[in-house]
Each structure stands twice: as C-alpha cells, then as structure tokens.
Amino acid sequence: MxxxxxxxxxxxxxxxxxxxxxxxxxxxxxxxxxxxxxxxxxxxxxxxxxxxxxxxxxWNYDTAPEPQLNGRRLWWPRxxxxxxxxxxxxxxxxxxxxxxxxxxxxxxxxxxxxxxxxxxxxxxxxxxxxxxxxxxxxxxxxxSDLRYTNPLSSAFIDAGQQAGYRRNDDFNGEDQTGFGFYQVTQKEGAxxxxxxxxxxxxxxxxxxxxxxxxxxxxxxxxxxxxxxxxxxxxxxxxxxxxxxxxxxxxxxxxxxxxxxxxxxxxxxxxxxxxxxxxxxxxxxxQNLQDHLDICTLQYSTQRVTYDRTSELKTAYDYFLRGHSGPGSSNIAEAGAFVRSPLAPDHRADIQLHFVPAMLDDHGRNRLAGDGYTLHACFLRPRSRGRISLNNADPRTNARIEANYLSDPDGFDLKMMVECAKLSRELFAQKAFDAYRGALIYPSRSDLSDNELVEFIRAKAETVYHPxxxxxxxxxxxxxxxxxxxxxxxxxxxxxxxxxxxxxxxxxxxxxxxxxxxxxxxxxxxxxxxxxxxxxxxxxxxxxxxxx
The missing domain is CATH 3.50.50.60 (FAD/NAD(P)-binding domain)
Incomplete structure (x- = not known):
C-alpha cells in the first residue's frame, strides 16, 4: 500500500x-x-x-496514414x-x-x-x-547558456537581423520575438x-x-x-x-x-x-494537437557542420575534458520566434530551430556531404486529431490520428507555406554567402505557393509537441x-x-x-x-x- x-x-x-x-x-x-x-x-x-x-x-510511435500529407505515416519519438x-x-x-x-x-x-x-x-x-x-x-x-556553438548558428542569427528582425537573447523575457541562441536544460554542460x-x-x-x-x-x-x-x-x-x-x-x-x-x-x-x-x-x-514542422535543407561549401564530426573525438573531448566542445551542443542551438503577416494578434506565430547539420526524416536518412537545416513550425494550429485504441491489449500502441492540416478553412496550410517562405528568405541573406551551397529540400528557390504546398505535403514532420x-x-x-x-x-x-x-x-x-x-x-x-x-x-x- x-x-x-x-x-x-x-x-x-x-x-x-x-x-x-x-x-x-x-x-x-x-x-x-x-x-x-x-x-x-x-x-x-x-x-x-x-x-x-x-x-x-x-516508444517509436507512428501515426496512422495522414490524409493531408500524402497518406504518410509520421514517426513520433517519445x-x-x-x-x-x-x-x-x-x-x-x-x-x-x-x-x-x-x-x-x-x-x-x-x-x-x-x-x-x-x-x-x-x-x-x-x-x-x-x-x-x-x-x-x-x-x-x-x-543554462550553451557552452559551445557552431559558427553557422551565429550566421543564422545574423541572417535574421539582416532580414529585419531583432536580436533576442531571452525567448522567455518580456518579448518572445526575435533571433538568438536557445537556453537549454543543462547542468555544467550535461x-x-x-x-x-x-x-x-x-x-x-x-x-x-x-x-x-x-x-x-x-x-x-x-x-x-x-x-x-x-x-x-x-x-x-x-x-x-x-x-x-x-x-x-x-x-x-x-x-x-x-x-x-x-x-x-x-x-x-x-x-x-x-x-x-x-x-x-x-x-x-480527443483534442490532439501538435506542431507540424517543415525543414529547409541546404549544402554547405565549408566543412564546419556537424555532419562529419568525429563521434569518437567528440565523446573523448566531452567526457575527458570537462563536458566541453561539440559534445555539449544541443544541435538545435539557435532559433527564432517570428510574427507572420497572417498573425491574428500580437503573438509570434512561427518558431524556428536552426541545425548546423543535415536532418532529413529526423536524422534517420543520412545525406552525404555537409549542410544545414532550418525547422519552421506554425505555433497555434487549428487542426485537431485524436488518440484511440487499436485493441484492448496494453502492449499494443494506441492509434494516433494527428489530422494535420485538416482545419476547415485551410489556415494551417497557409501558415506552413509562410513557414517555408520565411526559411527560404533567411537562407538567401548575406550572412550565409560564405557557406551557401546547392539547395537540397526544396530543390529550387523559385517554387510557387502551389509547389510549396506539395513540398509540405511530401516532407512535413512533427516537431515533437503532442x-x-x-x-x-x-x-x-x-x-x-x-x-x-x-x-x-x-x-x-x-x-x-x-x-x-x-x-x-x-x-x-x-x-x-x-x-x-x-x-x-x-x-x-x-x-x-x-x-x-x-x-x-x-x-x-x-x-x-x-x-
């Protein structure tokens, strides 16, 4: 008892x-x-x-086929x-x-x-x-503040300022909006x-x-x-x-x-x-909600990314040298909160996570070379999904129907297009000139809104907030x-x-x-x-x- x-x-x-x-x-x-x-x-x-x-x-969950995302089953790690x-x-x-x-x-x-x-x-x-x-x-x-950051993360923050946004060193301060480094739940680099x-x-x-x-x-x-x-x-x-x-x-x-x-x-x-x-x-x-995320990927002309970092050296430096070096990075070092032209009130409605590495399918699809990734999500989705039972066996995973982009007026999809456009705008800023290689996803910078919709339906994933x-x-x-x-x-x-x-x-x-x-x-x-x-x-x- x-x-x-x-x-x-x-x-x-x-x-x-x-x-x-x-x-x-x-x-x-x-x-x-x-x-x-x-x-x-x-x-x-x-x-x-x-x-x-x-x-x-x-838990390695998968959703049921998502009707608005080409029937894909999305991976939900928990x-x-x-x-x-x-x-x-x-x-x-x-x-x-x-x-x-x-x-x-x-x-x-x-x-x-x-x-x-x-x-x-x-x-x-x-x-x-x-x-x-x-x-x-x-x-x-x-x-804590990050002990180590990649130069590409600083370039991302500079790109945000060049695009007309403010620098923000505290996303939990008086004003959430702007570009900066995330504070992280770390103790002495761990x-x-x-x-x-x-x-x-x-x-x-x-x-x-x-x-x-x-x-x-x-x-x-x-x-x-x-x-x-x-x-x-x-x-x-x-x-x-x-x-x-x-x-x-x-x-x-x-x-x-x-x-x-x-x-x-x-x-x-x-x-x-x-x-x-x-x-x-x-x-x-009922009432299931999640942040849907679209990733824009681009090759880097310089080998400064985490794509080919030596795992052995990273672990050695981290564990034997006082939790220092790239091993103390949370990978998603920098980010932003942005108020889009479609925002219904004063609040930011887009969140960004910048990663100085190529992350396709949550990093499960490893791409050759060096590159960087920008995650962009709409913060207040109107779509609602549900969790239900597949059967009465506790060992069987529940059925997850996220129902992304299912809101009747299509506002969530419009916002995801805004997310993709913002990502494209940021990667075009001068701060990335020294690093900018060929586009990966999407493969062109001149996609129309309809083409961006197809890109989103083919590539959008969860950013882990059910x-x-x-x-x-x-x-x-x-x-x-x-x-x-x-x-x-x-x-x-x-x-x-x-x-x-x-x-x-x-x-x-x-x-x-x-x-x-x-x-x-x-x-x-x-x-x-x-x-x-x-x-x-x-x-x-x-x-x-x-x-």
Missing part, C-alpha cells in the same frame, strides 16, 4: 515523485515502462543524434526511459507567452492563467543568469532531464520507490474510486494499491490510452474493444477539472501535457514541468480550491458495469 501511485517517470512524473516524497510520512511508488537513464548518449547533449536509433529508450522525453529531447527551454496561459483560463482552466503559472516556472528554474521578475535561480531544473533534476535528489528517500520496466495495464477502480493499478513486470502481473490517489503522467498518447484501457472513455469505442465501461467520457483522446488529449476545463465535457481530477472518478488525476486545453506557442517540456509543479501543490492542498460541494455536483455519466 502506498499513498500515491505515479504512472510514468517522465517530465511530469519525476517532478511529482520529488515533491510528494518531500513529506517523509507520504509513501510514493513511481512506475516507469522504460529502463534507467544509464545510456551515456542521454547525458552528453550532442548524443541526442545517436538516440534516434535507440529503441530501448523510445521517451521511454527515466526522464521520459526530457531525456531524449533537444533541451530547448521555452515557455510560450503569457497570453497562451490566459487563453487556458478563458477556456475554463481556472487558476492556470499566467499570474498563476509564472510562480511555478520560477520555482522549477535554476537559471545560470540569476533570478529576476521572470526567472528563478533556486529550483532543481538547471537552465543534460538536465527531470530524472536528473528531480528524481536524482529524491532517490535516497526511504518513502520513495522507483520501479522501471513496469508497463501499467489498467487503473483499478472500485465503487467509482481509483484504488490502485495493475502492471506487468518480468512476465507477471503485479497490483499496487493507493491510499490517497493515482496520478497518471503517461503523456499525450499513453495517458488517454490507459484511461480507455481502464474503462474511462467514449463508451461506444470501449465496447467495440470489449472493455467494460466505467465512465462514459467522450473527450478522452498535447491536449485529456483536456482540462470547467465544463462537464472536459476530461479533467482545473485541479486535474478525472471527472466521474475519485482519487485519479492526469498530470502531463495531455491536460493542456490548447497548445502553447513554443516547446512543451518546460510547461509540462510547470503543470506538475503546480499539481503537486494542488495534491498537497497548498492551493485553495473550490468548495467540495462544487465537486459533488459534477454531472458525468457513470456507467454501472456495462460491457
């Missing part, structure tokens, strides 16, 4: 494990389907390029290891902007506006530049995942137990309350019970899948797979309420990127950590919430053992 069971030791789960186990009288069990974060390429930042093929730390995706991502630390969170509150996520979110961003953060009105310096998550930042300091606590290689099969429900979980490990099923709450932190794919496997979801869908309906919650798995599939809100149809409690079930919360009502304008790792920081206070009742009577009047159909 434990007080809290946490499912998933990723960006949110590690935060919860640390914060809840701070109380020595509170017993916490943290379950993770993947292994320990032992692999050296996890901790050497540039090793992320080698993690692409490491199946042992990655972390399956202590630290989750914070152990395999590019470590870019961005939060979005204040109005992203004010939008959450306007959509019914009471208490999640910017004034409530900012203190938890600051509580998590240990910024190398020190504390300020928008930054913290005492938290467990180290946020990756600072949530497993390092939060779980590491807590591992010695006798009231915290961490179990890896544990695939949770279902949440155990009794009389409308979550009382534990059943998980598979070592070829057998094990049950663990929770005296207080079960906390689901599996992410935007696994969390809705586990809810449905446990009988919480769209009733007709569950019945089709022979699952007993415990709670008819039609929006479980969210929204267990939507938080005050309306009865939302999956979780603003305290992240699953509607229709007592003692069960979802705490991860799946609860975001709407995708924020930036990378999603820091916001997920913020969500978990604030959730830990909600759980410990350190934040005043609505009266219990309001909780009691929720009306959501609870089916009684209907198969």
């Amino acid at each position: 434990y007080d809290y069971l946490i499912i998933g030791a990723g960006s949110a789960g590690c935060v919860l494990a640390n914060r809840l186990s701070e109380d020595p009288d509170c017993r916490v069990l943290l379950l993770e389907a993947g292994p320990r974060d032992w692999h050296p390429f996890i901790h050497m930042p540039a090793g992320l390029a080698k993690l692409v093929g490491q199946k042992g730390v990655n 972390g399956k290891v202590l630290g989750g995706s914070s152990s395999i991502n590019a470590m870019c630390y961005t939060r979005g902007v204040a109005d992203d969170y004010n939008d959450w509150a306007a959509q019914g996520a009471d208490g999640w506006d910017w004034s409530h979110a900012l203190p938890y961003f600051k509580r998590a953060e240990r910024n190398a530049r020190g504390a300020g009105a928008l930054h913290g310096a005492e938290g467990p998550l180290y946020v 990756r600072c995942s949530t497993a390092v930042a939060y779980l590491g300091p807590a591992r010695g606590r006798p009231n915290l137990k961490v179990v890896t290689g544990a695939l949770v099969r279902r949440v155990l429900l009794e009389n409308g309350r979550a009382v534990g979980v059943a998980y598979a490990r070592g070829g057998r099923e094990i049950k663990a019970r929770a005296a207080r709450e079960v906390l689901l932190s599996g992410g935007a794919i696994n969390s809705p899948q586990l809810l449905m496997l446990s009988g919480i979801g769209p009733a007709d869908h569950l019945r089709r797979h022979g699952i007993t309906v415990k709670v008819d919650s039609p929006q479980v798995g 969210s929204g599939t267990c939507r938080m809100g005050s309306d009865e149809a939302s999956v979780v309420d603003p305290q992240l409690r699953v509607r229709g079930v007592e003692g069960l919360r979802v705490i991860d990127a799946s609860v975001m009502p709407q995708l924020i304008g930036g990378n999603t790792n820091a916001p997920t950590i913020m969500i978990a920081e604030r959730a830990s206070d909600l759980i410990r009742k350190l934040i005043e919430t609505e009266p219990a009577s309001e909780r009691a009047v929720e009306s959501l159909t609870v089916a009684s053992a209907v198969g």
